[in-house]
Amino acid sequence: MTKAMKKLLVFASMMMLVLVGCKKVGNTNNQGEGFLSFADFSLQYDAETKAAEAAPGNYVIIIKDVDGKVVKTTTYTNVKNDGNKITLIAGQYTLEARSSSDEVPASAFERPIYGASADFEIAAGETTSIGTLTCTLLQCKVTVSYDDAFLGMVTGAGQAVVTIDPTAPLTFDLNYTNNTPSYDESAGYFAVNNGENTTMTVVFSGKIDGKSQKMTSVITNIQPRQWRQIKFTKKIDAQGNATIALVINGYIEDEELPVEVKVLAEDVIGEDPDAPKGDGGITLEFHPECTMYSDLLNIVVPKVEDGPMDLRLIATVPAGVKKFIVNIESTSPGFLAAVDAAGGSQINLVNPSPESEIIFQVVPFTHGSGLLGMTEIGFDLSNAQTAIIGFVGVHTFYMEITDANDCRKQIPVKLIVE
Numbered sequence: 001m002t003k004a005m006k007k008l009l010v011f012a013s014m015m016m017l018v019l020v021g022c023k024k025v026g027n028t029n030n031q032g033e034g035f036l037s038f039a040d041f042s043l044q045y046d047a048e049t050k051a052a053e054a055a056p057g058n059y060v061i062i063i064k065d066v067d068g069k070v071v072k073t074t075t076y077t078n079v080k081n082d083g084n085k086i087t088l089i090a091g092q093y094t095l096e097a098r099s100s101s102d103e104v105p106a107s108a109f110e111r112p113i114y115g116a117s118a119d120f121e122i123a124a125g126e127t128t129s130i131g132t133l134t135c136t137l138l139q140c141k142v143t144v145s146y147d148d149a150f151l152g153m154v155t156g157a158g159q160a161v162v163t164i165d166p167t168a169p170l171t172f173d174l175n176y177t178n179n180t181p182s183y184d185e186s187a188g189y190f191a192v193n194n195g196e197n198t199t200m201t202v203v204f205s206g207k208i209d210g211k212s213q214k215m216t217s218v219i220t221n222i223q224p225r226q227w228r229q230i231k232f233t234k235k236i237d238a239q240g241n242a243t244i245a246l247v248i249n250g251y252i253e254d255e256e257l258p259v260e261v262k263v264l265a266e267d268v269i270g271e272d273p274d275a276p277k278g279d280g281g282i283t284l285e286f287h288p289e290c291t292m293y294s295d296l297l298n299i300v301v302p303k304v305e306d307g308p309m310d311l312r313l314i315a316t317v318p319a320g321v322k323k324f325i326v327n328i329e330s331t332s333p334g335f336l337a338a339v340d341a342a343g344g345s346q347i348n349l350v351n352p353s354p355e356s357e358i359i360f361q362v363v364p365f366t367h368g369s370g371l372l373g374m375t376e377i378g379f380d381l382s383n384a385q386t387a388i389i390g391f392v393g394v395h396t397f398y399m400e401i402t403d404a405n406d407c408r409k410q411i412p413v414k415l416i417v418e
Contacts, residue, residue, distance in 0.1 A: 032124025036063075036093075038084040043076050043097055045114045045135040055097070055114075055135060062096040063088070073101070090124045097133050104138050104191045106168035112189050113138050139189040140164070140200070141227040144172040146183055149234035150244070154181040158206015160230070164190045164198060164222065166354075174206055190222075198222040201353055202230060203344060204244065214346055215244050216353055280319050280407030284399055287312035287378070297414045301385055309385040312378065313413075319403035320373040324349040326365065327400060332393030332417075361387065363397070373404070384415070392417050 043055040057077030063086070065071050072086060076097070098115040105111065114135040120128050144160045158174035170188040174181060192198045200219040205212070219228065228248055235245035286293060290312040293299050302309055315324075328345040330336050339345050339359065347356050349367040360367060363384045366377055388395065395415045402408045 032090050033087050034090050034122035034124055035127040036086045036088055036095075036120070036122060037127045037129045038079045038086075039129070041079065041084075041130050042132045043135065044132065045099070046137075047112075047114070055099075058099075059135070060098050060101045062098065064094045064096065066092040085127075088122045090122050092119070092121050094119050095130060095133075097135055098138075099135065105189075106165040106193070107170050107188060107190045109170065109186045109188050112141065112187075137225045139191055139224060140198075140222050142170070142188045142190060142200075143185065143227070143229050144183065145185070145229070145231045146174070146181075147231065147233045150232050151181045153208050153234060154206065155210050156207025158204065158208075160232070161203045161205075162188060162190070162230070163201045163203075165193055176207070192222055192224050196221070196223070199354065200228070202246070204232060205344075208244075213244070214344070215246075216344075216346075216348070217246050218353060219248065279409035280317070280403045280405055282318075282401050282403060282407065282409040282411075283316045284401075284411040284413070285314055285316075287314055297412065298416065299414060300416045300418065301389055304386060304389060309382050311381040311384070313381065315377040315379065315399070315401065317375055317377070317401060317403050319405045319407065320375055321350070321371050321377070321401065322404050322406070323400075323402035324371055324377075325400040325402075327398040328395070329398070330391070330393055330395045332391040332395065335388075335391040335393065335395060338391075363388065388415060389417055 043059055044053060045055045045059075047053070055076060057075060057080075059076040061072075061074050061076060061079055062070055063072040071088070071093070074082075094117055096115065096117045098113065100113050102113075104113050115138045116133045116135040118130055118133055120130060122128055142162050144162070146154075154174065154176060157176045160172045160174065161169050162172065163169040170190075172184045172186070172188070174183045176182075190200070198221075200222050202217045202219065203214070204216075205214045207213070222228075231247040233245045233247055235243045284296065286296075290310050292310040299311060326347045326349060328339050328347070330339070336345070347359060347365070347367075349365055350369060350371050352360075352367050356367070359365075363381060365381070366379050371377060393416075395417070397413045397415070398410050399413060400408065400410045
C-alpha cells in the first residue's frame with residue numbers, strides 16, 4: 001500500500017469518527033417532545049395545621065425551564081380540566097405551585113402566600129408524572145400581643161414596629177382611648193430575605209407609667225413557616241423594678257423558642273431608687289489636637305468648599321463603659337425622617353441594631369461590643385461633614401453614658417448646619 005493510500009485511509013477514518021461524534025451530540029440535545037401528566041397529580045396546602053388539605057382551584061401552576069424562564073402558567077382547576085397533560089420540549093424543568101401569581105411581598109398584613117416546587121425532566125416521547133405537592137407558608141408570620149399586667153402600666157398610645165427588610169416595616173398600633181388600651185391583633189407576613197441568617201428587629205415605644213419608654217430586640221433564625229408570636233409582659237427584676245419582658249412562642253407547637261433576645265435599650269420602667277449617685281467622673285471633651293471648636297453646644301459644620309471639618313472627641317469613663325446610648329433630636333424634618341428610617345432616634349453604640357449602620361454612615365460614631373469596659377473612647381466625627389451639610393438646622397446628640405458602677409451622665413453635643 002502506497003503512502004498516499006495510507007494517508008487517504010487515515011483521513012477517511014478521522015472523518016468517520018467526527019461524523020459519529022457529531023451524531024451522538026445531536027442525540028444528546030434531544031429536541032423532541034414529551035409529556036407532563038397530571039393524571040395522578042394532587043395539590044395540597046398546610047395552613048398552619050398539622051394536617052394538609054386540598055388546595056383551592058385558584059392556586060397558580062407555573063412551569064419554568066432550566067434558565068428560569070416561564071414556559072407555562074395555568075391554574076390548578078385548569079390543570080384538572082384540560083386533559084391532564086401538557087406537551088413540553090425535552091429538558092429540565094421546575095413546577096411551582098403558589099396561592100398567588102404575585103411574588104412574595106417584603107411585608108404585608110393579612111396576606112399569607114403558600115407555595116411548593118418540584119424539579120422534573122421531560123424525555124422525548126415519554127410521559128412524566130409529578131405526584132402530590134404540599135404547599136406551605138413561604139413567609140414568617142408575626143403577631144403582637146400584651147399581657148394584662150403590661151396593659152395595666154400603659155398610660156398612652158404606643159406601637160410595636162417589626163422589621164426584616166428596612167424598607168418595609170410593619171407597625172402594630174397600641175391604642176389608648178378613654179384610659180383604656182387596645183392593640184392591633186392583625187397578622188403580619190414577612191419575606192425571609194437572607195436565608196438562615198435572616199434577623200427580625202422589634203421596636204416597642206409608648207407611654208408606660210406616664211413616661212415615654214422604648215425597647216429594641218433583635219430576633220435571629222427567622223425562617224419560612226414560622227409563626228413568631230411576640231408578647232410583651234410585665235416583669236419584676238431582682239431589685240423590685242418593673243421591666244418589659246419579651247416572650248416569643250414557637251410555630252404550631254406553641255412552645256417557647258430558644259431564641260436569644262438582645263435588649264438594645266433601657267428596659268427598666270421608671271427610675272431605680274437604688275441607683276448610685278454621681279456621674280462617676282465621666283467626661284466628653286475635644287481631642288487636645290482638635291482646635292477648630294471649643295464648645296460642644298456650638299459646633300458649626302463648615303461648607304465643603306470652606307475646607308474640611310476637624311471634629312474629634314474623647315469620652316473618659318474611669319470605671320469602664322457599661323452602656324453608651326445616643327439620643328438624637330433635630331430641628332430638620334428631613335434629618336429626623338432619615339433617622340427614623342434608620343431604626344429610630346435612639347442608638348445603642350454597644351449593641352447597635354443593623355439599621356443603625358445607615359446612621360453611622362452619616363455620623364461615624366465608634367460602636368460595637370468592644371466598647372464594653374473601655375475607659376477612654378475616641379470619636380472622629382470629621383467625616384460627618386459631607387453627609388450632614390445637606391440638612392440645615394440644629395442636630396443635638398445626647399450622649400448618655402453608664403459606667404460599670406451604674407453611674408450615669410448625659411452630655412449634649414450640638415452640630416449646627418447654617
